[in-house]
Amino acid sequence: MIEPDHPDLSIGQQCKLLAIARSSYYYEPKGETEQNLDLMRQIDEQFLETPFFGVRQMTWHLRNDGQMVNEKRIRRLMRLMGLMPIYQKPNTSSPAKGHKTYPYLLRGLRVERPNQVWCSDITYLPMRRGFLYLVAIMDWHTRKVLSWRISNTLEADFCVDALNEA
Incomplete structure (x- = not known):
């Protein structure tokens, strides 16, 4: 300009x-200094061997190799390189102790016609800056999505709107 x-x-x-x-x-x-480029090369080599190393483990490994680094620097370099460690996510499918288990009311029910049974689900869509929430309402017999809505807040309004539209 x-x-x-x-x-x-x-x-x-x-x-x-x-x-x-x-x-x-x-x-x-x-750009990056020669020292940071050397660190990035070491991080890349180690990450290929152990893709489950996060920032703390990578910092610990580099310190054992004689590098004087802190976690903030390793976090910045790993983010710059686009490295995300592979780790076991929490198992949200199994109930916690003390939680009430509700009965499955559709057991044994034969779904034979449209609009007999509807289902809904809410999921989150990770975006660059936060999340978007998606609710979908589906007919079990036809397996068609009857309505859906996206919201940037997890309030009940967009779920009710999707249900009213369905």
């Missing part, structure tokens, strides 16, 4: 018109 060889306007005047700092025009990114 800035023309360095403009006959009437200097670079400073052009920056002022665009409401940007003149220093941002001259800024050149420096």
Whole structure:
């Protein structure tokens, strides 16, 4: 947007018109230091061997190799490299102790016609900055989605709207 060889306007005047700092025009990114590039290479080699190492384990491993690093630096470099460790997620399918188990009311019921049984589910869609929540209502017989809604908050309004539309 800035023309360095403009006959009437200097670079400073052009920056002022665009409401940007003149220093941002001259800024050149420096990139990573040689030490950080070496650390990234070591992290990559270790991550190929042990893809379950997170930030803490990777920091511990590099410290054992004689590198003086902290977790914040390793976290930044692993995020920059796009490395996400593989780890066992919590098992949310098994009930916790003390939780009441409700009976399954559809056991033995034959679903033979449309609109006899509906089902619904809420899931979250991970986005770059937070989550979106999706609710879908489906007919069991035809397996068609009757309605769905997306919301950025987990309030009941969008679920009720989807149910009313279905």
